[in-house]
Amino acid sequence: MKSAFFALAAFGLSFLSPAAQADEDPSWSAPHEPYRIVDNIWYVGTQGIGVYLITTNQGHMLIDGATEDGAAVVEANIKTLGFDLKDIKYIVETHAHYDHVGGLARLKASTGAELVASIPDRPALEAGAHDGDNTNGPATFPAVKVDRIVGEGGTITLADSTLMARLTPGHTKGATSWTMTVLDNGQPRRVMFVSSMTVAGNVLVDNKAYPHIVRDYRIAFDRLETIDVDILLTSHPSVANMEAKYLKQKTIKYPEDKAQPFVDPTEFPRFVAQSRAAFEAELARQESARK
């Protein structure tokens, strides 16, 4: 990532902020080259945190904002691609954890965009802290005001791009996955921007601040199992092996070349099954630890 580092150094950015939390993975705020994934969807995140830009001729939409420090990487990436921060009309979030929404306060200010979130994630976003009993503690971030609420099946549209909210709670109370359809060489592809589905320190047994957490996780897995996905894009790019796909894509001429490394309809069902199995195993572990 040397070239990306020097490109960002030219913007005069500093990645050493005192706000960094002790348990923060350095890759979450480290620069990564921005790139086109498919059609009008661009990767503008950091090395470790997925942030996605959807561009249209009526303005753009941004999914998540990385960490507080990572927001500078996101801004630089958007500019490197030749887009204007002020053309971003909506920012949507996948879940109110500091590694994904810590940068939203800064990004809202630099873009002037409206922040869109589900009702159950709103209190955490506006308080700047994880909501619910978690062994990692409250994991704070700069609080950010929500401007617009979406529920299950709610949509955000600019030009001919529509993001649909699929509520996938559990990881956070209002965790939201987003779907949209793009054209890949004229071929429609169903894209899923999935929220994190891991347990990630959540207390699953007797969670006082989130009593129905287990029921919510299972609702989310049931819901995701009904959705067909051609392109899986994850909150942490490593979960969908995005770096390998990106490097493979660099070797082909997209979109002229028909091979599209990001298209794999078998990947999402595997992701859901593995996430569900990991959740049930952790629930069983926590239940037996209580006895």
Ligand SMILES: [Zn+2]
């Ligand atoms: Zn998370």
